[in-house]
Amino acid sequence: MERCSGHVPLGGGPGEDPGHAGETTSLGWPGNASGSPQRSWRKWPGRGKSGHLCLDCCPRDPLIHVACVCAGHNASRDVVTLVKSVLFHRRNPLHFHFITDTVANRILSSLFxxxxxxxxxxxxxxADELKSExxxxxxxxxxxxxxxMKLTLTKxxxxxxxxxxxxxxxxxxATDIAELWGIFRKFTDKQVIGLVENQSDWYxxxxxxxxxxxxxxGRGFNTGVILLYLxxxxxxxxxxxxRLTAERELMSMLSTSLADQDIFNAFIKQNPVLVHQLPCFWNVQLSDHTRSEQCYTEVSDLKVIHWNSPKKLRVKNxxxxxxxxxxxxxxxYDGNLLRRELFGCPSQASPESIQLQGxxxxxxxxxxxYDFRRERLTVHRVHLEFLQYEYTPTEDDVTLVAQLSMDRLQMLEAICKHWEGPISLALYMSDAEAQQFLRYAQASEVLKNRKNVGYHIVYKEGQFYPVNLLRNVALKNANTPYTFLTDVDFxxxxxxxxxxxxxxxxxxxxNSKKALVVPAFETLRYRLSFPKSKxxxxxxxxxxTLYTFRYHVWPKGHAPTNYAKWRTATTPYRVEWEPDFEPYVVVRRTCPEYDQRFVGFGWNKVSHIIxxxxQEYDLMVLPNAFMIHMPHAPSFDISKFRTSxxxxxxxxxxxxEFHQDLSRKYGAAALKYLTAQRNI
Structure with missing residues (x-):
């Protein structure tokens, strides 16, 4: 960004809140000057940046701060929709503050x-630091x-x-959040909280x-939208x-029914001068018992919709x-479209953005x-654990790791019936497809009862299928010591x-470096009486009825497995690496990642086995293990490979280039791979 003499710390001009330095994730927007005082509170680990805006070059739009309490998998999905709606309309820099449990922190930090x-x-x-409060x-x-926990935000x-x-x-x-932020200027000297009147008869x-x-x-206030003058x-x-308010009321009420809202309202009843009542269109509440229709005349007047009903889209209005x-x-909505720069004021990029741009x-x-090389630099949005995941592994546990797109979704139920252990899946989808998948999974009797399946959405971007990126996402997010690296059509x-x-x-x-090979077979029949034994x-x-996998079109991919020996083997046996060998293996979760330069079809597994x-893994074939590839239409990428x-x-x-990098990494020991490749 262009520099100039008249600059101030980020956060706008005098009187506007500065973005604070400290443990934050900076996404193309730096924090305040690095001389911030040391802080005593504990936050989740992250990063802070420092920088300035040029006042002569950019509008002096304030930095708007937004806070949410977010816990668990469902709330993490919901908050993404909220954030999309805010980003879509906004023209200001934003700073989101998330009070999270471990699950939501993991999901949202990766996503942002x-x-x-x-x-x-x-x-x-x-959030664990605040529970005692x-x-x-x-x-x-x-x-x-x-x-x-919204009661604890000042702390x-x-x-x-x-x-x-x-x-x-x-x-x-449904509007720019800056309009809501601007209402702070309408507070009187004594007002500290801005709220919309409750639209139900509850109070x-x-x-x-x-x-x-x-x-x-009166009717009380709803705490779904709050302006807090901290x-x-x-x-x-x-x-x-x-605290005093809560202690006094709990003597007769015994418990809260509406969580923080009850305590906020009891406090306001005693201190009405402290509240600034917001127009009702800043929090149109859509539960079944509300009078929301009476608070506005035209739908076009609405600013914020609050889906405070478990029935969400089935409310009466x-x-x-x-x-x-x-x-x-x-x-x-395609979240990639929200990566646009703010109008009229390019942001000072984060080091990651600068490195990527370079x-x-x-x-x-x-x-x-060029297209292949650009694809490798594409940064895909990733939403980990899109559905609830709960699993505590044992010391010898194995996670099935695979990746898929929408056209392979039908395989999931069958895999879950064949594999009762934990599964880590990377799903390559658009935002709309992710919602279709969610409905599919929630309606499936097989899938909705499985809490040991981690579904990690990698959002579509670019023109190639990023197969090895997907595999790496699924691999890194397995939580067992060992992983079974497979494909979803087996x-x-x-x-x-x-x-x-x-x-x-x-x-x-x-205590050893081994890759256990699971022999692969295939059928050309869509209906198969699955074998129950070797x-x-x-x-x-x-x-x-069955064939060794790719026997007709690519025999070298699995020939080193030595199927003839496997027929009579009763104990595991070692096989040597050969060019183009691409077996499906069980390895430690800490094994090398897949090489992400290989996108679409071709050499994506071969490079990993190399x-x-x-790294001197022993390739050991298991004598009593097998898997069967089920038929399906050819992928778009294999069609491109065959025709282009x-x-x-x-x-x-x-x-x-992979071989050259391998030689630099492993020295003379890697020359055999280049020699073998040239002899093919």
Whole structure:
């Protein structure tokens, strides 16, 4: 960015909140000057950057701070839709503050790091550090302890942060969030909290007989959208005041029903001068018992939709179709489009962005392999654990690792029936396809009951299928000591999971470098009576119902497995590496990653096996293991390989470069691979 003499720390002009330095993830937007005071609170690890904006070059738009409490897999999905709606409309730099549990931190930190949205900074704060602040409050609300944590924000957020917009995860914006931020200027000197009136009759106490809500001012206020003037709240000892309020009311109420909202309302009832009532269109609440239709005349007036109903899209409202369409728009919106620079003010890029831009500029556009090289530099958004994942591994545990796109989705149920152990899958999908997958998985009797399957969405970008990137995402996010590296169009034999766990122990893989080969077969029949034993498989092989994998088109890929020896083998046997060998193997999770220069079709597994051999892994064939490839239509990438000579030429160029890199990495020991390649 161009420099100039009149510059100030990021965060806008005087009176605007600076972005704070410290443990943040900076996404194309630096934090404040590096001389920030040391902080005593604990946050999730991340990175901070320093830099300045040029006032003569860019508009003095304030840095807007947004806070969310986000815990678990479902809330992590919901907050992405919220963030998309904010990013779509915004014209200002943003700083998101997420109070998260371990699960949400892992998911969101990975997502934002790979999203690389300009002028967005993200900080994470450990919710476990805040539990003791609110765990003493009995709460009947489904949000549990996390539903009370907005009360702790003056303590959780940095002490030099003056103002923040606090949002529930089930919020959708229909306008620029800067309009909401601007309302802070309308606060009187005494006002510290901005809220929209509650649109249900809950606090009026007339919903059912003996309904006794917490005290509230009139209809009370909804805390799905809050403007918190943190500086003023600290000045009036907010932490002490809300605690005293909660202790007093709990003597008669015994527990909260609506989590933090009950305590906020009881506090406001005692201190009405401290609240600034926001127009109702800043929090249109769509639960079944609301009067939201009475708070606006035209749908076009609406600013924020709050889906505070478990039934989401099935609420009763005369404009429900409009709300549904707005929500679905952002749910399925291509997040890659939100990587655009802010209008009229290019952001100062993060070191990662600068490095990436430099690498892109070094590419030769006249190189016939330009598209391949550019693909390797593409940064894909990654949403880890898209569905709930709960699994505690044992010391000999094995995760099945695979990748797929939408056209292989039908294989998932069959694989889950064949493999009862943990699974790590990378799914290459658009935002809209990810939502189709979610509906499919939630409707499947087989999939919805499996909590030991990690689904990691890698969002589509570029023109090639990034097969090795996908494999690496699935591999790195397995949480067992060992992994079975396979493809999603193979069905493992029944009982393979238990057999592999026994083999891991029997072959002492903890103390040796081995890659256990699972022999691969295939059928040309879409309906197959799956063999229940090795003997049954051999019989089908003899009858021509099954074949050794790729026997007809690519025999060298699996010939070194030595199927003739396997027929009679009763103990594992070692085989030597040969050119183009690409078996499916069980290895430690810490094995070398796949080489991501290989995209689309060709040499993506071959290169990985070469590197295993270069690192002196012993290739051991398991005598009682097998897997069967199920037929399917050819992929788009294999069609390109077969019909495009330039595609094949580029693949050969990438092979040569891979061999050169291998020689630099492993020295003379790697020369055999280059020699073997040239002799083919």
């Amino acid at each position: 790091r790979s999203w690389m949205v300009p002028s967005v900074q993200v900080s994470f704060y450990d 609110v765990s003493w409050i009995p709460n009947k609300h489904y949000s549990g302890i996390y539903g009370l 959780a957020l940095p002490p030099d942060l003056n103002k923040v917009i606090v949002l529930d995860t089930d919020i959708t914006f 009026l106490g007339n919903l059912w007989k003996n309904h006794k809500p917490w005290p509230a001012l 500086e003023r709240l600290r000045r009036i000892s907010w932490e002490q005041m809300w 005369k404009h429900v179709e409009f709300f549904r369409n707005l929500y679905l728009t952002f749910l399925e 690498a892109l500029e070094e590419l030769d556009e006249d190189d016939q392999c 069905l493992p034999m029944y009982g393979l999971y238990d057999y592999l766990r026994r083999s891991v122990v029997h072959l002492d893989m903890r 003997a049954e498989l051999l019989s089908m092989l003899d009858m021509g 590197e295993l051999d270069a 000579s330039s595609y094949r030429n580029c693949l050969n160029t990438l092979k040569d």
